[in-house]
Amino acid sequence: MAIRPTAIDEIVHDFEHAYQDAVHARVRITSAGLAYIALTIRHHLPTATKIAVQVDSMTLTAVHSPDEVLWKAGDGRDFDNVATIHVCPLLTDVLTFGRDEEALDDLGWDKADGNPGVYTATLPRHLFTVDCTTYGPYAADPVPDTWNAHDPIRVTRATAEQIAHDLNTHDAESGLTAAWDGLNLVFTWDRRYRDEPGSQTVTPEPDGRYRIGGLWPWMEWTRRADKA
Known part of the structure; x- marks a missing residue:
């Protein structure tokens, strides 16, 4: 049985509406997730302003203040456990919804110079x-x-x-x-x-x-x- 033209229009409209809802939901999840990550990191590193993330593996690689690198992955500081247990699972949740380059660009994340696959994100204050x-x-x-x-x-x-x-x-x-x-x-x-x-x-x-x-x-x- 052929589908009525009006039914096709309704299906297209429903799809476009659902797609736009999903886009806005992704923005909200990633933005709120970054806010949550900022709260978690600043509980341990109060001067943190920016993070570096290996997007493909969804891992935190560094935390920066305006003046210095506060932490780098594997440097043996106490924050290693915090990054592994608390921050990386949050990053996984966030990036599951938007880790393609276009999505990260839209969210204001920046490509790290000289580090393929690494993005930096400013932590909201x-x-x-x-x-x-x-x-x-x-x-x-x-x-x-x-x-x-x-x-x-x-x-x-x-x-x-x-x-x-x-x-x-x-x-x-x-x-x-x-x-x-x-x-x-x-x-x-x-x-x-x-x-x-x-x-x-x-x-x-x-x-x-x-x-x-x-x-x-x-x-x-x-x-x-x-x-x-």
Whole structure:
């Protein structure tokens, strides 16, 4: 029996919708996983800012601070056991969802010079959620001491995509939506959200980061806040 054209359209639509959901789920898992890894490492190495990872074997090879290499695989320090027992299983979980080069590039991971298969990732120090929600956590650049909840945070393209997806999926009736126009992220609202309809366009800065804020209050994320 031939499949009805409308049934084919429905199947294609369902597939595309499921695929996009999977892409956003991968971004969320990998971003939240890196945040979890950062918390685990900094419990033992508080000044850690970056890690190096052998992607194919999904192993941690080094931990860096801004000034020095804090740890290298097999150097005999106490952190060897932490890396093996705690960090590497987390890395396996994270990279299972996104270890191809395109996925890692999208997440802001960098290829290590002169080390094939090794990527470096900056450990997030500041994690945010939308106030009074469980969205995120969203990794952002450090904010100044004068920052307040309505100020913007700076995020990668992948994180900006996740913010837009969460807004459109979970707050569809709020009157505020987000859509991509090429490289620009456009927020649009109607009278359900503010007294006057309007829009805000966020353009990428020279380093590719997006400065998002002013449309809702941010809150710094903690595991306690996420469970509240």
